[in-house]
Amino acid sequence: MSITVLDAREWQTALDLRTGEKAEPARPIVEIVKDVLRRHPYPGDMDPGSNRWVTDTALDLINGYRPRFVFLTYAAQYFSTRYNAMTKIERTEIIADAFLELERFIDATGFTAVVVGTGDMTPLLGLIDATGVDGLAVSTHWSARYAGLYEPSQDDLKLLNKHPHVERIVPRSEILSLFGGTPEQALRVPEYLMIARTGYAFRTISGAMKTPVMIPSSNFTVPVHTPGHIPQALTDIKNILEESLIEHQVALVIMEGVGLEDFLWPHTPCGNGKEWYYYEPNDAQYLTITTGEHRFLDYPTGYKYFDEVDTAKEYPFSGYFTSIPEGTFASRFPGKSIAVGNKSMFMHMVTGADICVECFARNLYNQGTMAVIHRDDKL
Amino acid sequence: MNCNYCERRCRINPGGTGFCRMYTCQGDTVSERFPHRFSACGTSRIESFPFYHVYPGSRSMAIGTGSCNFQCRYCSNAYIAKEDPEIMQGRMYRMSPDKLVDTARKLNCHNIVFSVNEPTVSIPTLLEVAQAAKSAGIPMGCLTNGFATKESIELLSSIFSFFNVSLKGLSPGFSRQYIGIDSSTPVLRNIRRLAQNRHVEVTTPVIQGANDNEIDAIAEFLAGVDPEIPWHVFRLLPEDEMKDVPYPDISAIDQALQSARKILHYVYFHNFVGSAWVNTLCPACGSVVIERFSLGCGGDKLKQLLCQGNACPRCGREIRIETGKPHETTEEGHA
Known part of the structure; x- marks a missing residue:
């Protein structure tokens, strides 16, 4: 049973991750994790101390658990540049601060770092209003390039195909042809996937009024720092981790919102998708890294997520995830592993680490922290 | 002339605006400046607003406009x-009432809930939406601060069949310092009025050192109106001008609610992740009759409904749950 500890500042509760039922197992690892959460309240997504929280929390957890593999995500620069108007100098500084936190972690632990930037950001040039279609356009406000389209009229397709900021509209058959997948996965794929040109994002129902200043750019390649290896694609990273862990303690570090233009360490451009599709900074990108397989189809962009979250689904504290994804690297790694990050509450689903600590912030509202203990048999 | 939509009763000069900046004066009428413009239009769960005793587990379309009178x-x-x-207008959804309701149907939403901001600032548009929703058989509810005038509360009552009124505090000092009004008396009056023929739930955000000393008094007021009114006590999530204040102490607030739980039948304490105080207990036998999960601010959801109809499965005591059809619109017009 995976245990989740929720910390709302000076108040904690432990639950069964799958059912959400109260669970207070008397296990030493649960107490270790609770203490770590108590010592490290999350300052908030946009707080200057957000990335410092990642390093501090990870160092504390390492002290208590002694893992061989660590998965870190630094995301403060992503949230800040997305929503705050910044000068180039300010943006450069906040990215430099993120790398300083990474260096602080490496200096303190001596881990070998494999670092992946999720891609450059670009100024938002405008929104493509898809709310007036006869059919239904579906996206989340975190996505920029893609939106799903259902039951469009001929007029919808004509209008959208002619739209100057729409790059193309891809039918479901073409998506399935690109990614393959099971019949069950195919049901989740939108009838059409709309693709915006660089700098534009779709406006659909369930959008947000917090209009971003910057959005993910056209990141067909992303920077990867892998000493001694030259990965061609995100799917190669898993094997690099396996090889490196034979001799070293390894930290896989995700630098959110950092691409080829701003990556401060030596790096290699690495394929971030497949043909016309590239990953945006989201769970699919993480899963592709951690499983070595393209995982767009697990929860495809533009799918009708609301059709699944309404029901009494399992994993109530894990967003739209309905199960723990299979095939993640850390879940099969025999050594100890942890994950710490400030992106959101999905690391416990996509990393497979024995213990995950992440912020519990939804749409930038800081609720506290969340830890998930998937395994305690390695303590 | 005066705008009579809310108790501020702003004086608006021709072409000018009042406190909320959502109405202007044209000729001898107060009119809406931005009709059919929405800041939000998306799906949500009804528990997330929160509504705990209306259409449990249903999918709602959440809508909002802009501005507020608080x-x-x-x-x-x-x-x-x-x-x-x-x-904000460049960022708003521009949707006719018919398009809005049509979208709710496409999304399989059972109801429409006005949240995000205060409905009193957009009453003419909402009257139109209500007409379209009524034709489609879709009930509407809202979150409101309850500061509408007597005339407007009747209009809101004609639009919405279920309300969650935010009763933020009682004392004039708190009202002036924290929410920018002179008195909460109109809010109390409107809670009494709405509770006569509409489903009402009430929410109070608790700020330690500011309004936690009023917990018992608020509970007594609500019990005097109707002890069956569900009361949501929110742990304040420090935001906006109070972003840097400490998060309120959960255990202390829980303790402070002990008296309230004796006089109100449904007291909930949440707005923080993992809250253990979001289930509905039968007031007679204490059995859990509705289970929920709390994901914090705007994230609650139904786990399971154990009631048999509207009754406790163990002792048969009636549990207040609104499951009826949308009410008939009884009055239309403008304040």
Whole structure:
């Protein structure tokens, strides 16, 4: 049973991750994790101390658990540049601060770092209003390039195909042809996937009024720092981790919102998708890294997520995830592993680490922290 | 002339605006400046607003417009409620009432809930939406601060069949310092009025050192209106002007609610992740009759409904749950 500890500042509760039922197992690892959460309240997504929280929390957890593999995500620069108007100098500084936190972690632990930037950001040039279609356009406000389209009229397709900021509209058959997948996965794929040109994002129902200043750019390649290896694609990273862990303690570090233009360490451009599709900074990108397989189809962009979250689904504290994804690297790694990050509450689903600590912030509202203990048999 | 939509009763000069900046004066009428413009239009679960005793587990379409007639220091939606609505117009959804209701149907939403900001600032548009929703058989509810005038509360009552009124505090000092009004008396009056023929739930955000000393008094007021009114006590999520204040102490607030639980039948304490106080207990036998999960601010959801109809499965005591059809619109017009 995976245990989740929720910390709302000076108040904690432990639950069964799958059912959400109260669970207070008397296990030493649960107490270790609770203490770590108590010592490290999350300052908030946009707080200057957000990335410092990642390093501090990870160092504390390492002290208590002694893992061989660590998965870190630094995301403060992503949230800040997305929503705050910044000068180039300010943006450069906040990215430099993120790398300083990474260096602080490496200096303190001596881990070998494999670092992946999720891609450059670009100024938002405008929104493509898809709310007036006869059919239904579906996206989340975190996505920029893609939106799903259902039951469009001929007029919808004509209008959208002619739209100057729409790059193309891809039918479901073409998506399935690109990614393959099971019949069950195919049901989740939108009838059409709309693709915006660089700098534009779709406006659909369930959008947000917090209009971003910057959005993910056209990141067909992303920077990867892998000493001694030259990965061609995100799917190669898993094997690099396996090889490196034979001799070293390894930290896989995700630098959110950092691409080829701003990556401060030596790096290699690495394929971030497949043909016309590239990953945006989201769970699919993480899963592709951690499983070595393209995982767009697990929860495809533009799918009708609301059709699944309404029901009494399992994993109530894990967003739209309905199960723990299979095939993640850390879940099969025999050594100890942890994950710490400030992106959101999905690391416990996509990393497979024995213990995950992440912020519990939804749409930038800081609720506290969340830890998930998937395994305690390695303590 | 005066705008009589809310108790501010702003004096509006021709072409000018009042406190909320959502109405103007044209000739001898107060009219809406930005009709059919929405800041939000998306799916949500009804528990997330929160409504715990209406259509449990149903899918709602959440809508909102812009601005507010309050000036709460801790506003969670300040980027909408406190922003100049004129500046926001480029970002708003432009949807006719029919299109809005049609979208709700496409999304399989059972109901429409006006949240995000204060409905009193958009009453004419909402009257039109209500007409379209009524034709489609879709009930509507809202979150409101309850500061509408007597005339407007009747209009709101004609639009919405279920309400969650935010009773933020009682004392004039708190009202002035934290929410920018002189008195909460109109809010109390409107809770009494709405409770006569509409489903009402009440929410109170607790700020330690500011209004936690009023917990018992608020509970007594509500019990005097109707002890069956569900009361949501929120742990304040420090935002906006209060972003840097400490998070309120959960255990202390829980203790402070002990008396309230004796006189109100449904007291909930949440707005923080993992809350253990979101289930509905039968007031007679204490059995759990509705289970929920709390994901914090705007994230609650139904786990399971154990009631048999509207009754406790163990002792048969009636549990207040609104499951009926949308009410008939009884009155239309303008304040």
